[in-house]
Amino acid sequence: MKLRSGLWRLAVALPLLTVPLWAHHSFGAEYDANKPLTLTGVITKVEWTNPHSYFYMDVKDDKGNVANWKFEGYPPSVLVRTGWKKDVTMKPGDAVKVFGWQARDGTNWAHSREVTFADGKKLFFGPPSGTGDGGNTPAVEVK
Amino acid sequence: MRGVATAAILAIVGLSGSMSAQTSPPTRAKTSGKSAVPRTREGKPDLTGVWQGGTTIRGSWEEANTGTGVGGTGKDASAPVVLSSNDRPAGREGAPYQPWAARKVLESYNKRGIDDPAALCLPLGLPRLPMLGLFPQQIVQTPTQIVILYEYMSVFRVIPFRTTHPDDLLPSYMGNSVAHWEGDTLVVDVTGFNDKTWLSGTGTFHSDSLHIVERYTRVDKDQINYDVTMEDPKVLTKPWIIHSNLMLREGTHLQEYVCPENNLDPGYYEKLLKEGVNFTRP
Numbered sequence: 001m002k003l004r005s006g007l008w009r010l011a012v013a014l015p016l017l018t019v020p021l022w023a024h025h026s027f028g029a030e031y032d033a034n035k036p037l038t039l040t041g042v043i044t045k046v047e048w049t050n051p052h053s054y055f056y057m058d059v060k061d062d063k064g065n066v067a068n069w070k071f072e073g074y075p076p077s078v079l080v081r082t083g084w085k086k087d088v089t090m091k092p093g094d095a096v097k098v099f100g101w102q103a104r105d106g107t108n109w110a111h112s113r114e115v116t117f118a119d120g121k122k123l124f125f126g127p128p129s130g131t132g133d134g135g136n137t138p139a140v141e142v143k
Numbered sequence: 144m145r146g147v148a149t150a151a152i153l154a155i156v157g158l159s160g161s162m163s164a165q166t167s168p169p170t171r172a173k174t175s176g177k178s179a180v181p182r183t184r185e186g187k188p189d190l191t192g193v194w195q196g197g198t199t200i201r202g203s204w205e206e207a208n209t210g211t212g213v214g215g216t217g218k219d220a221s222a223p224v225v226l227s228s229n230d231r232p233a234g235r236e237g238a239p240y241q242p243w244a245a246r247k248v249l250e251s252y253n254k255r256g257i258d259d260p261a262a263l264c265l266p267l268g269l270p271r272l273p274m275l276g277l278f279p280q281q282i283v284q285t286p287t288q289i290v291i292l293y294e295y296m297s298v299f300r301v302i303p304f305r306t307t308h309p310d311d312l313l314p315s316y317m318g319n320s321v322a323h324w325e326g327d328t329l330v331v332d333v334t335g336f337n338d339k340t341w342l343s344g345t346g347t348f349h350s351d352s353l354h355i356v357e358r359y360t361r362v363d364k365d366q367i368n369y370d371v372t373m374e375d376p377k378v379l380t381k382p383w384i385i386h387s388n389l390m391l392r393e394g395t396h397l398q399e400y401v402c403p404e405n406n407l408d409p410g411y412y413e414k415l416l417k418e419g420v421n422f423t424r425p
Contacts, residue, residue, distance in 0.1 A: 024406075124217050127213045138252035138346070
């Protein structure tokens with residue numbers, strides 16, 4: 001009985017120890033979780049490269065001024081595993097909406113999370129904010 | 144029924160070595176016995192396969208990564224929460240660093256891991272790499288050696304079945320590994336590390352005296368229990384024990400990952416630090 005109880009306790013606690021590791025760098029070192037943004041525009045270039053892929057998008061403001069934004073995301077192997085197809089899913093000329101977080105230096109550079117396509121389909125181009133930067137609790141006790 | 148009981152016993156036997164030294168109970172699912180552990184001609188568990196680290200979810204890569212977490216597709220928002228990289232899981236004790244070393248770990252945390260060796264495209268080291276969830280790893284087992292291929296950073300380990308390490312070890316990122324069986328648990332002894340990697344979590348540095356013992360216990364067809372003991376008398380006060388898992392991902396193939404291809408981080412970090420960036424947490 002004691003054994004059964006122990007196994008039950010282990011099974012309940014199990015999800016708490018799932019620790020997939022984000023790589024290749026910390027979100028918080030480069031991007032600001034306090035600067036979420038949603039931008040709509042037209043894709044100008046898509047780069048499937050390691051350690052991160054990028055896409056560039058022309059964004060027009062209320063006055064008609066166009067700024068080119070750069071968005072970072074998963075490397076190619078992860079993009080494929082999350083449902084992307086190179087040169088098919090997103091191409092220059094496509095109109096999309098992007099949700100992400102701006103770079104700490106305040107330039108037109110952002111970490112991309114969710115891309116919404118013209119037909120309403122959504123895919124993640126990058127991981128959630130805060131990944132890989134230590135979370136809310138350091139590995140050691142704070143004294 | 145017999146299969147269930149046998150599998151449960153194997154799981155407990157596999158854990159017993161590490162349970163005695165830890166301060167919190169390991170978190171392990173009851174072994175289901177859904178499917179038998181594949182075995183070699185010699186009768187040992189066969190660990191061959193493509194695996195995903197740091198997870199307990201069964202199924203193919205696509206099936207197991209439907210949540211909104213790191214590397215997930217977001218198709219199932221109710222899927223189990225996936226913690227990120229260097230986050231400390233709820234319930235895990237603080238790493239047993241000596242006071243001076245703990246302060247150094249905290250410095251990295253307060254800088255949000257801007258000094259992460261991974262940002263330089265360096266190998267992650269142990270046990271960080273096997274616990275990586277975003278990229279798969281492939282184990283190839285033969286009667287004389289085990290080879291582990293990691294997609295992330297294209298790193299490999301060739302692990303012979305022997306009990307002693309070579310005398311002329313060059314310090315390395317992944318160390319020198321030798322393996323033997325203890326019952327149905329594969330025990331891998333690793334030494335010969337350099338001091339350029341992190342163990343598990345932001346800033347968790349170590350010295351070149353690091354000694355790691357990994358225990359791989361395949362408790363059923365889908366799951367390997369991965370138990371790690373880290374010893375480093377130069378920076379730790381006692382052995383640091385971590386329990387994690389590898390889950391079988393049938394149908395997944397390792398792909399190329401050439402990190403230095405377009406690594407913009409070092410230059411960007413230099414710019415941020417020069418400008419005095421504020422890393423304060425919300």
